[in-house]
Amino acid sequence: MTVASANPDRLTVLDRPNSYIGKVVPRPNLERLMQGRGLYVSDMELPRMAHVVFLRSPHAHAKIIGIDAVEARRMPNVIAVVTGR
Numbered sequence: 001m002t003v004a005s006a007n008p009d010r011l012t013v014l015d016r017p018n019s020y021i022g023k024v025v026p027r028p029n030l031e032r033l034m035q036g037r038g039l040y041v042s043d044m045e046l047p048r049m050a051h052v053v054f055l056r057s058p059h060a061h062a063k064i065i066g067i068d069a070v071e072a073r074r075m076p077n078v079i080a081v082v083t084g085r
Helices: 030-034 070-074
Strands: none
16 A cells, blocks of 8 residues: 655654554564563462453343343352343
8 A cells, every 4th residue: 555645744643653564563572472481460469369251142222121041140250240220
């Protein structure tokens, strides 16, 4: 893609000196990540840590008339099932 300016002395949005478009951005932690030594939030386990799952409706603007959470509450290690009610 080539963007030609009518006035060559004027910088376009793509020509800004601080723009990262089309440039190689150095990543100081790349070597560690490539060696598999990266630490991500999903890799951490802390004492008393719990996970949360949000279930969203696949239908936009749908009216939810009821939620049956009985089976979810019976599952092992479930701390709480929270609904709008």
